[in-house]
Amino acid sequence: LLDDSTLFLDFDGTLVEIADTPGGVVVDARVRDILAGLSIRLGGRLALVSGRPAADIARLAGAEGIAIAGSHGLEIRWPTGETATPQRSASLDIALDKVRRFAAPHPGLLVEDKPFGVALHYRAAPASHAACQSLALSLAEETGLLLQPGKMVFELKMSGGDKGAAVRAFMASPLMSRGAPVFVGDDATDESAFNAVADLGGAGVLVGEQRETAALYRLPDVAHVLDWLQQACEPVS
Ligand SMILES: [Mg+2]
Numbered sequence: 001l002l003d004d005s006t007l008f009l010d011f012d013g014t015l016v017e018i019a020d021t022p023g024g025v026v027v028d029a030r031v032r033d034i035l036a037g038l039s040i041r042l043g044g045r046l047a048l049v050s051g052r053p054a055a056d057i058a059r060l061a062g063a064e065g066i067a068i069a070g071s072h073g074l075e076i077r078w079p080t081g082e083t084a085t086p087q088r089s090a091s092l093d094i095a096l097d098k099v100r101r102f103a104a105p106h107p108g109l110l111v112e113d114k115p116f117g118v119a120l121h122y123r124a125a126p127a128s129h130a131a132c133q134s135l136a137l138s139l140a141e142e143t144g145l146l147l148q149p150g151k152m153v154f155e156l157k158m159s160g161g162d163k164g165a166a167v168r169a170f171m172a173s174p175l176m177s178r179g180a181p182v183f184v185g186d187d188a189t190d191e192s193a194f195n196a197v198a199d200l201g202g203a204g205v206l207v208g209e210q211r212e213t214a215a216l217y218r219l220p221d222v223a224h225v226l227d228w229l230q231q232a233c234e235p236v237s
Pocket residue numbers: 010011012013014185186187
């Protein structure tokens with residue numbers, strides 16, 4: 001399947017289990033080995049596409065020579081290391097200040113200051129879902145930032161890119177484009193990418209439970225993704 005493709009992989013919930021906090025994620029050597037093997041097998045037509053900052057993904061994945069779209073597609077890092085980043089909006093500082101003040105008296109809420117977003121994680125305080133959502137909605141209205149809901153997180157992010165746009169940008173380059181694109185991801189933020197690969201003649205692979213999705217295929221969990229990718233790295237006998 002993958003030999004003639006460009007492969008796009010989400011990170012959290014796809015290659016690694018989602019951790020209690022973004023900093024708590026564990027990336028074992030097997031994941032790095034699989035990524036290195038895939039990069040060789042695909043002749044460099046491999047990109048990691050995440051809501052995390054690109055630098056964070058590069059550090060976690062040890063992704064030498066692998067393309068990265070970070071911050072939900074706002075940052076594009078080519079396999080050469082050349083990186084395109086937008087200018088940070090002042091609205092983020094306003095949002096960050098208000099989210100921090102909201103979270104301070106709520107135990108379990110975690111505020112993440114990202115280069116192009118502000119994330120409010122409530123994984124350790126699930127009862128705060130509704131309060132976090134209403135704060136995020138009102139801040140989106142006030143600041144003009146986009147509300148990006150994820151798994152146990154609300155993020156306010158700058159407009160101007162999403163994972164689908166990142167896929168299209170990579171596929172527009174001869175460096176990355178050959179055959180059909182395949183995107184593997186688990187979260188609501190991956191749907192724009194599932195739509196993009198479908199438009200480009202490829203297919204999305206949803207990780208997790210069946211749900212309403214633009215993906216054509218599904219794998220049940222991270223373990224199945226890693227087994228599938230490992231097989232794809234092995235030479236044809
Ligand atoms: Mg994910």
